[in-house]
Amino acid sequence: MKKQQLKKTIMGIDIGGTKIACALVSSGKLASPVYTARTPRGEKILSVVSKFYEQFSRKYLISGVGISTAGMVSDHGRIVGSTGNIPGWQGTKVKEILQKKYRLPVVVENDANAAAYAEYQIGSARGANPLLMITLGTGVGGGVVVNGRLVRGAHFAGGEIGHIKLSYTKQRRCTCGRYDCLEAYASGNGLLALIKHYFPDKYKKISTRDLFRLARLKNKSSIFAIRAVEDWHFYIALGICNLFQVFDPEKIVLSGGLSEEVNINYLVKETGKLLLPALSKSVRIEKSRLGNNAGLLGAALLASQSL
Ligand SMILES: [Zn+2]
Incomplete structure (x- = not known):
């Protein structure tokens, strides 16, 4: 089956204390429904991300992955602190692990920062x-x-x-x-x-x-x-x-x-x-x-x- 290619299709993920939300995003708009899963502990979160990736990549060509997560995030995409209610998440080298796995650009950002950036680009204070x-x-x-x-x-x-x-x-x-x-x-x-x-x-x-x-x-x-x-x-x-x-x-x-x-x-x-x-x-x-x-x-x- 031929994969559909939308312009710069990104898999966007939001990792919160209770749930993980995931959708495809193209040109700043949702290009798929938003799917959710319960947030597991620590690095098991990465398996949830991978499941979403496998499902989407069967149908679509994905150009990159953007992850918004609770907690402070280093420039290298590592979770460095104050992870809200996600035990075992601190210290995870999210960007490094996922980039190696998918061979795609991966961006990891603190959730509030990511939301502020969305407001700047496409929100109420563009x-x-x-x-x-x-x-x-x-x-x-x-x-x-x-x-x-x-x-x-x-x-x-x-x-x-x-x-x-x-x-x-x-x-x-x-x-x-x-x-x-x-x-x-x-x-x-x-x-x-x-x-x-x-x-x-x-x-x-x-x-x-x-x-x-x-x-x-x-x-x-x-x-x-x-x-x-x-x-x-x-x-x-x-x-x-x-x-x-x-x-x-x-x-x-x-x-x-x-x-x-x-x-x-x-x-x-x-x-x-x-x-x-x-x-x-x-x-x-x-x-x-x-x-x-x-x-x-x-x-x-x-x-x-x-x-
Ligand atoms: Zn305080």
Whole structure:
């Protein structure tokens, strides 16, 4: 059977803590359905990647592989740290192993960085320079694109914005083991801490979803929920302000499950109040429209550029 060849067909893969997603990508667009598999431990992930590769390569000529993964990734495509919830993944020489196996260019990138790159190339802030992306979910992550290139940093921690500090008072412990990181305030866990603060008697019964629903009611019963949601916006604004003063982004993109709950106009206003007065009207924030496929698409775009 003759293999179909699309222009620069890349296999894009996103390796997360619970699932691995894979699809073919051509010219920045999905060229196949997105298939998923559960994330196994450590190097077994590579066997899942290989299964996807075998299935796709039977039908298509694949020009390269782009992998977006949780964890910090070295310039040589090795997983060097903070691997989220994937035990045994750290230390894996992903790029080296797969490149040898497939004899194809393989690009490996941190998932938030890959997603930021997708936003820059095909997302809601196309061409923005600089572009700052902030992911709000169980944790807080992000990516920075300057002059069309990802800021990867000298220690591969560029864009790890969840761990900038919002306070020096050691009030709130972060998942990283330190205190008062943006992630400890602006993530889902940060919201749970706000619920505990405003609803000390019934916090176990209120989910983050309930909190936003209650705040939207805008009646007498929602006053504490409204305060909690405003506090949450204020923490995000503080984080954006600190980053804004460093990068002066043309646009900021919010992604991740919790970004859907952000009131953009309110956040823009609150951020403007914190910035240097000359910058107070310069804040542009958009929500991501690429959704869960941003990492996979971004990794594929990076791989297609390496061809
Ligand atoms: Zn932290």
